[in-house]
Amino acid sequence: MSAVDFHGYDASAGYTYGFCPEMAPDWLDLSAMLAGAAPARRDGQAPFRYLELGCGQGMGLCLLAAANPQGQFVGVDFLPDHVAHARAVARAAGLTNIQFSDGDFVALAQQWPVDFGRFDYVSLHGVYSWITPPVRTALVRCLGQATASGGLVYIGYNAQPGWLGSMPFRHISRLLKEESNQPSEAVMQASIGLFDRLAAGGANSFRILPGLKSRLAAVKRQASNYLIHEYLHAGWHPLWHSEVAKEVAGEGLTFVGTASLAETLLPGALPPLLRATVEEQVSSVLRIDVQDLVINQSFRRDVFRPSSLWPTPAGDVVLEGKKIYLLKPVEGDSLTIATSFSEIILQAPAYAEIVSALDAGGRSIGELLALPAMRKQGRSNALQIMALLLHARIVGVGRSAPAPIRAVQGLNRFIAEEASRGRRYDHLAAASLGSAVVATADDLRLLDAWLAAKGRIDAKSLAATCADKPMGDQGAPADGQTAITPDRAAAFLNQTLPRWRKLGAVAQGQA
Incomplete structure (x- = not known):
């Protein structure tokens, strides 16, 4: 088994540095309460333990650790490059409440590490629908061993039926990889070219599957390392909610609700006939699958918890304190x-x-x-x-009370410096949120220059400083970077910075 194809998982490219706010502890607690269930913590300031399985580059977990110093965070990934990057970020930012581990779900399921113990929050994003059935079985066993009584489990996964239109593209891409022996990035480009020709020639599949055309258009806008992780794994298999719920039930996990908060409006927001059709189904899993059929669901963010000891709901006081x-x-x-x-x-x-x-x-x-x-x-x-x-x-x-901002300052300074060199980071830790806030490539360049000047700089000088500093590793603009004008720098100083201060991404007196 090669490092490039581990348990059928294409590991030829590192994953992205993205962040999902739905994975933050306070968001998960709110999701549970909106579903009428108890949060993992009734006191938002209480200590907790958080595990991410398949943490990728570890950037999301570092953002959470910086913004939640009362938490202890553990990230597990089987790709050594991912773990090395995650550890380097944590070390550079001075984070002391986080650790990363090389981990194979199959090995972990056979012997769960004693020093890992159990966690109040367990999360995994994307990976569940990207791995082969035996590995998924092992992963579910890990969830059973990792989750504390009363804890919450977040599983984000590609869902059906929204991926039906993508099946031909995924099948041909994977087959091209197997038959051509080309590098994965070349396979993706070849697959895009092949489907462009099919579309131009009027292939019937584009008429029968309207989603195929829109998916091809989306693929062209996405980075190659994301596409490799999305399409080239042997175990790639979008799932219905009922399938996931049945699998995790084997480890005593029961569905709580969705972390996709707009979907808490369903089925009430559907037209009357469709709403009635969903509501009349005889079981919750059938209702959810029919509802997903109605909306053509493509990605679910399900929240589960151990069913052996179901905590009593928190009540309005805890919800209203958020x-x-x-x-x-x-x-x-x-x-x-x-x-x-x-x-x-x-x-x-x-x-x-x-x-x-x-x-x-x-x-x-x-x-x-x-x-x-x-x-x-x-x-x-x-x-x-x-x-x-x-x-x-x-x-x-x-958070009901902002966290100490020291860890946030260290991480955000590192993010700004690295983004100015072309690293595709796009979030800053925010102590008030216990989460992270989106930051554009230009805003990160401006933050880096502002921090270097210790805050003692006007808009004109800030723009000039950015102009004098090479963009990207080779001096060329990185993705999302543009020339900084004095007006753009003024907007950063007068609008962006004050907002970041309120969110705890930058300290009130920080310079």
């Missing part, structure tokens, strides 16, 4: 929010009072529910509006 923060400004008289089931248009009266209240700083859900317009909406509708704003990344859920 704090919400504004992540970005809102302009215009309406918001169009894309969800997995439709575009939802919110008119300003539905959300403007929330945005206005949050503009001054974080507010608890209870405080937001008490706003006059929210009382008029009613509790259920007000919570749905908050769920949509969270889904759209307009607001974020976070």
